[in-house]
Amino acid sequence: MKYISTRGQISPIGFIDSVLMGLADDGGLLVPDHIPQLSDATLKQWQHLSYPDLALEIFSLFVDNEIPRADLKKLVDDSYATFRHEDVTPVRKLDDGLYVLELFHGPTFAFKDVALQFLGNLYSYISGKTDSIIHILGATSGDTGASAIEGVRGKEGIRICILHPHQKVSKVQELQMTTVDDSNVLNLAVNGTFDDCQRIIKELFADVSFKHQYHLRAINSINIARILAQTVYYFYAYFQLANKGQADKVNFSVPTGNFGDIFAGFLAQKMGLPINKLILATNENNILARFVNEGVYQPGAFRGTHSPSMDIQVASNFERYLFYLYGEDPATVTSLMAQFKAEGRIVIPEDVLKRVQTDFAAYSVDNEDCLNTISKYHEKHDYLLDPHTACGVAASDRLTANGEVTVALSTAHPAKFDEAIRLRNISQTYPEQIQSLFDKPQFQMVVDGSNEEIKKKLVTFF
Numbered sequence: 001m002k003y004i005s006t007r008g009q010i011s012p013i014g015f016i017d018s019v020l021m022g023l024a025d026d027g028g029l030l031v032p033d034h035i036p037q038l039s040d041a042t043l044k045q046w047q048h049l050s051y052p053d054l055a056l057e058i059f060s061l062f063v064d065n066e067i068p069r070a071d072l073k074k075l076v077d078d079s080y081a082t083f084r085h086e087d088v089t090p091v092r093k094l095d096d097g098l099y100v101l102e103l104f105h106g107p108t109f110a111f112k113d114v115a116l117q118f119l120g121n122l123y124s125y126i127s128g129k130t131d132s133i134i135h136i137l138g139a140t141s142g143d144t145g146a147s148a149i150e151g152v153r154g155k156e157g158i159r160i161c162i163l164h165p166h167q168k169v170s171k172v173q174e175l176q177m178t179t180v181d182d183s184n185v186l187n188l189a190v191n192g193t194f195d196d197c198q199r200i201i202k203e204l205f206a207d208v209s210f211k212h213q214y215h216l217r218a219i220n221s222i223n224i225a226r227i228l229a230q231t232v233y234y235f236y237a238y239f240q241l242a243n244k245g246q247a248d249k250v251n252f253s254v255p256t257g258n259f260g261d262i263f264a265g266f267l268a269q270k271m272g273l274p275i276n277k278l279i280l281a282t283n284e285n286n287i288l289a290r291f292v293n294e295g296v297y298q299p300g301a302f303r304g305t306h307s308p309s310m311d312i313q314v315a316s317n318f319e320r321y322l323f324y325l326y327g328e329d330p331a332t333v334t335s336l337m338a339q340f341k342a343e344g345r346i347v348i349p350e351d352v353l354k355r356v357q358t359d360f361a362a363y364s365v366d367n368e369d370c371l372n373t374i375s376k377y378h379e380k381h382d383y384l385l386d387p388h389t390a391c392g393v394a395a396s397d398r399l400t401a402n403g404e405v406t407v408a409l410s411t412a413h414p415a416k417f418d419e420a421i422r423l424r425n426i427s428q429t430y431p432e433q434i435q436s437l438f439d440k441p442q443f444q445m446v447v448d449g450s451n452e453e454i455k456k457k458l459v460t461f462f
């Protein structure tokens, strides 16, 4: 398996090089040079595997023999041993035809742990085997940062700097990042939005001489390893339902901000997982829902919502989808991305929009609908949804037809977003790991966020 860029200007590289490269050096995103096709027989063989064993099979397809199988198995086993649930990502029935896939049983109570526990261990492994220097630079709207830090804190040979939008993440998200006192961790709180943070890191990665000189590595879902790790739970969820005789073809409803999670579902479908509909759920920052429904990709005004992790305008993985939408043609992707940079929007023709609408259904959930959904499921089923998951469930309620089965991805534990939950007078008990954060000192620097200022901080830190 080799990896190529969506913009076609780099030579194909192997798995480890693609993990280290993060953002492709031509400014594009890395994708596998072919998508493995799974037969029904393979799917049947995998149906009863444990989560780590299934992850091992799926990773093996993408890693080839660059990492010996025994080493890969240890990486995977270590990564999922930190989860609090024996199924790692269990599926629970919520209502007739509606299931939630609980992805929040990892160390930071968000779905990001599924990929970032693995990526943290992988970086450690690569650094040990290849003497590569690992200086991680990441941007977060709240969950990725905490999870990435947790994945590498205290690890020898690794440093991590995370940019988050100052006071635009939930209190628990902020505490999870900023109470970490390991000396290999730096938190920069940027006066701006997540889009500013993401733009800064993408520009620094695109400055290839700076990137190489300071060995910058990515933990965001621009890193292909993140996407590959996230495909696993689509398979695992499907198998859990299939084992109970619950599903032939299922829908997945995915709370979406940066397009990484739902893109992992798209990849799983392309590999042969029988997914019926991929439902893309946004909050009021609805650029992606507007794209799917109207064919125009154009950022709107930033909206602070109850689901801050999805307060994103420019979705970094969108470029990967464009690559497949346009028949894996890097020239078209390059010209569309240039158009986006110059004109601030991409408009696709009617026939292409029809293809988009066979890949996805989309719904944008406003703040009121999000809170109503939390109240509804709490009252009716005594189940507390976090506001991001509530967007996924609200979209599923809208777009699932009678007789269909939908799995809504539950991306975070509600305790991370108590500000929203309290608005409906619902009280919850925090897990001990979250409660204890409130007594710890915080370490973060507030910055205005010019590229030059961030560069200086990085040079000093790295």
Ligand SMILES: N[C@@H](CCOP(=O)(O)O)C(=O)O
Binding pocket: 139, 140, 141, 142, 143, 144, 145, 219, 220, 221, 222, 257, 258, 259, 260, 261, 309, 310, 316
């Ligand atoms: N929602 C994310 C934003 C970053 O997305 P990623 O897919 O690049 O990790 C967050 O919580 O930080």
